[in-house]
Amino acid sequence: xxxxxxxxxxxxxxxxxxxxxxxxxxxxxxxxxxxxxxxxxxxxxxxxxxxxxxxxxxxxxxxxxxxxxxxxxxxxxxxxxxxxxxxxxxxxxxxxxxxxxxxxxxxxxxxxxxxxxxxxxxxxxxxxxxxxxxxxxxxxxxxxxxxxxxxxxxxxxxxxxxxxxxxxxxxxxxxxxxxxxxxxxxxxxxxxxxxxxxxxxxxxxxxxxxxxxxxxxxxxxxxxx
Numbered sequence: 176x177x178x179x180x181x182x183x184x185x186x187x188x189x190x191x192x193x194x195x196x197x198x199x200x201x202x203x204x205x206x207x208x209x210x211x212x213x214x215x216x217x218x219x220x221x222x223x224x225x226x227x228x229x230x231x232x233x234x235x236x237x238x239x240x241x242x243x244x245x246x247x248x249x250x251x252x253x254x255x256x257x258x259x260x261x262x263x264x265x266x267x268x269x270x271x272x273x274x275x276x277x278x279x280x281x282x283x284x285x286x287x288x289x290x291x292x293x294x295x296x297x298x299x300x301x302x303x304x305x306x307x308x309x310x311x312x313x314x315x316x317x318x319x320x321x322x323x324x325x326x327x328x329x330x331x332x333x334x335x336x337x338x339x340x341x342x343x344x345x346x347x348x349x350x351x352x353x354x355x356x357x358x359x360x361x362x363x364x365x366x367x368x369x370x371x372x373x374x375x376x377x378x379x380x381x382x383x384x385x386x387x388x389x390x391x392x393x394x395x396x397x398x399x400x
Contacts, residue, residue, distance in 0.1 A: 188218060188226035189233075196235045196246055197340045198306070199348070205235060207244040222266040233337040240347055254342060254391055261335055262384035268316070268332070269380050273373045281368060284322065288365040295358035305347040308354070309340050344389045349394050358385060 177326060192212065195201045201268045209225065213220045229245045230236040291311050313336055318328035346353060361384045367376045
């Protein structure tokens with residue numbers, strides 16, 4: 176039997192601040208004042224300090240002596256490093272899914288992939304928004320992890336969620352038209368998984384990851400120009 180403790184107060188605070196960083200209401204380089212956050216959320220300063228340490232481990236803030244915590248910058252180098260690992264992890268996940276399950280048995284996951292593709296295609300509609308799309312994408316990853324029953328892989332991918340969400344939101348916010356192209360990649364992913372073609376699945380996952388990397392790199396270069 177596995178017991179799961181409820182999320183700590185510090186974790187809840189970290190998620191709250193982290194989401195503000197993801198949606199860019201807290202900008203790169205902006206200082207996060209412990210006392211101000213504690214007052215706004217009616218929590219102790221110690222809990223805020225613990226939350227900031229959590230966010231530092233998730234690469235959303237940097238903590239400096241005498242200056243405190245500031246929102247971390249997204250640089251070309253950090254994005255390259257992030258996607259180098261994340262793409263490899265997604266490829267591993269896709270390979271493990273096909274190793275553990277047949278095409279018929281993964282039909283529910285394939286259908287979820289197709290629904291996510293539809294969500295991306297309809298991003299400009301009244302019923303969709305970037306945060307909804309990001310959450311749906313990570314629900315897909317979480318379900319795939321549960322299928323392969325590898326808690327280490329699941330925990331590792333979950334730890335990547337804040338940093339990846341930050342880049343994904345930036346792409347969807349700055350280039351909403353790219354959502355349709357990403358949706359096409361997800362449809363290709365669904366068809367390949369349904370066909371139980373492991374080699375092709377790796378290629379499609381790689382294509383998807385490189386597409387995301389390319390978009391965020393272009394945006395960062397435009398912002399620094």
